[in-house]
Amino acid sequence: MFINDGDTVCVVGGGPGGSACAMTLLKEARRFGRTINVVVLEHKIFSEDRHHNQCIGVLSPPFEDILKNELDLTLPESLVVNEIAGYRLHSDLLSLDLIGEEYGRSASVRRSRFDAFMLEEAKKAGAQVIHNRVTAIEVNPDEVLIYTDGENIKSAIVVGAFGLDDGTCRVFEQGTPYRQPDFLNTVITRLYPGKEFMQSMDCTIQAFLLSHPGLEFGAVTPKGDHISINIAGRKVTSNIMMEFLRSAPVQRFLPPHQRREKPLNYYKGRFPIAPARNLFGDRYVTIGDSAGLMRPFKGKGINSAINTGIYAARSIMQHGVSKKAFAENYYRDCRVLTEDLPYGRAVRVLTNLATRFKFMDHMIAVAAERPDFMKAMFSSVSGHDPYKKIIMETASLSLSLTFAQKILGHFVFRQQAHLPVKSASPAV
Numbered sequence: 198m199f200i201n202d203g204d205t206v207c208v209v210g211g212g213p214g215g216s217a218c219a220m221t222l223l224k225e226a227r228r229f230g231r232t233i234n235v236v237v238l239e240h241k242i243f244s245e246d247r248h249h250n251q252c253i254g255v256l257s258p259p260f261e262d263i264l265k266n267e268l269d270l271t272l273p274e275s276l277v278v279n280e281i282a283g284y285r286l287h288s289d290l291l292s293l294d295l296i297g298e299e300y301g302r303s304a305s306v307r308r309s310r311f312d313a314f315m316l317e318e319a320k321k322a323g324a325q326v327i328h329n330r331v332t333a334i335e336v337n338p339d340e341v342l343i344y345t346d347g348e349n350i351k352s353a354i355v356v357g358a359f360g361l362d363d364g365t366c367r368v369f370e371q372g373t374p375y376r377q378p379d380f381l382n383t384v385i386t387r388l389y390p391g392k393e394f395m396q397s398m399d400c401t402i403q404a405f406l407l408s409h410p411g412l413e414f415g416a417v418t419p420k421g422d423h424i425s426i427n428i429a430g431r432k433v434t435s436n437i438m439m440e441f442l443r444s445a446p447v448q449r450f451l452p453p454h455q456r457r458e459k460p461l462n463y464y465k466g467r468f469p470i471a472p473a474r475n476l477f478g479d480r481y482v483t484i485g486d487s488a489g490l491m492r493p494f495k496g497k498g499i500n501s502a503i504n505t506g507i508y509a510a511r512s513i514m515q516h517g518v519s520k521k522a523f524a525e526n527y528y529r530d531c532r533v534l535t536e537d538l539p540y541g542r543a544v545r546v547l548t549n550l551a552t553r554f555k556f557m558d559h560m561i562a563v564a565a566e567r568p569d570f571m572k573a574m575f576s577s578v579s580g581h582d583p584y585k586k587i588i589m590e591t592a593s594l595s596l597s598l599t600f601a602q603k604i605l606g607h608f609v610f611r612q613q614a615h616l617p618v619k620s621a622s623p624a625v
């Protein structure tokens with residue numbers, strides 16, 4: 198099963214993964230002197246901010262290298278809303294600036310504009326973009342039939358780049374053995390506190406690991422003229438968002454006149470925390486969020502979507518469209534992500550236990566005193582290092598003893614548990 202001259206490759210979804218895949222398919226075709234048609238089906242219109250994909254819109258390192266080296270693109274400066282200066286981590290009682298080395302720049306963008314830019318570049322590279330919604334797929338031994346709410350398309354392979362769109366996950370589940378990945382729900386809201394308040398905020402992402410039931414984590418991110426607030430958990434709702442906004446550690450970052458106000462709008466989203474089952478097969482492959490191929494816990498989802506889109510395109514053009522070819526090439530290229538999954542899961546479970554048993558204050562206190570643990574916390578929150586590396590570098594006898602002492606103190610002498618320490622500052 199190989200791609201022949203004149204074949205069509207159809208990409209369902211024109212987010213960062215789909216656009217990067219389309220660009221790479223055409224680049225590879227040019228490299229091998231081949232002629233193929235690449236069709237991207239995207240039902241949203243990103244230009245003029247008409248539609249958007251749920252996101253905070255932070256591009257983290259090494260996004261510039263990926264764009265430049267793999268796609269020959271430079272992010273237009275006009276898309277950058279602000280630079281991200283760093284991260285501050287908050288538990289129920291303590292706060293700590295996470296100090297570490299970022300190998301590259303972090304910048305926030307308006308997601309709809311970034312998606313419009315990427316899709317436009319895919320068009321410039323020669324992809325045909327059709328603004329229809331895919332409603333069904335039929336994978337036959339010799340071709341794939343893609344039904345949309347407009348015209349139907351015959352394709353040699355279908356690339357699933359549809360994110361975690363519930364309806365499209367079901368379309369793929371019905372047409373192939375694909376099963377959507379496990380995911381967390383998210384709620385985002387925005388506050389517009391006015392120019393003066395925004396100027397007084399530094400460009401730091403405030404990350405919260407609080408002991409609130411149902412909440413895995415939350416963040417407050419300044420974005421130009423507004424603050425984006427997002428929470429994530431199995432069953433987060435607008436009510437949990439209200440409770441998060443009214444919690445003491447978060448209130449400090451809200452403008453005084455909006456501290457008791459209900460936000461006007463909430464936006465629901467999801468992000469994957471495990472790979473999809475059967476994420477590829479004969480004549481189909483999924484990438485990005487659809488495949489669940491991203492770092493568990495702290496995402497860098499845009500980078501992972503672009504990378505997996507590139508790997509899938511190379512695999513298709515160089516090795517064909519059979520399940521075997523995807524297993525031996527595409528999935529092997531994704532090993533940076535897949536090999537780290539068990540370690541990421543372990544960090545997520547430990548973090549959830551720490552927040553549930555109100556132990557996060559101690560962890561922040563230890564990070565304030567021990568540079569090795571500070572580095573681990575920084576890498577986890579910034580998503581800089583693989584979790585395997587974080588765990589290996591942190592697993593030392595002396596650190597284990599420090600935690601054993603803290604755990605003993607926490608559960609046996611609970612009254613000692615809330616003492617703030619040296620350089621971590623009390624959150625309220």
Ligand SMILES: Cc1cc2nc3c(=O)[nH]c(=O)nc-3n(C[C@H](O)[C@H](O)[C@H](O)COP(=O)(O)OP(=O)(O)OC[C@H]3O[C@@H](n4cnc5c(N)ncnc54)[C@H](O)[C@@H]3O)c2cc1C
Pocket residue numbers: 209210211212213214215238239240241250251252253254255256257329330331332358359360361362365383384385427466467468484485486487491496497498499500502
């Ligand atoms: C609350 C939240 C905040 C986040 N913040 C960040 C962040 O700051 N930085 C970061 O790197 N990542 C972030 N992420 C993750 C990031 O948004 C995703 O990992 C990334 O968008 C995945 O890209 P993708 O191309 O795989 O899918 P998507 O970006 O979801 O794109 C899928 C596209 O497919 C289209 N589509 C779906 N179904 C159909 C259909 N049937 N027909 C036609 N088109 C269809 C959709 O319209 C969409 O445009 C965040 C996620 C959430 C939920």
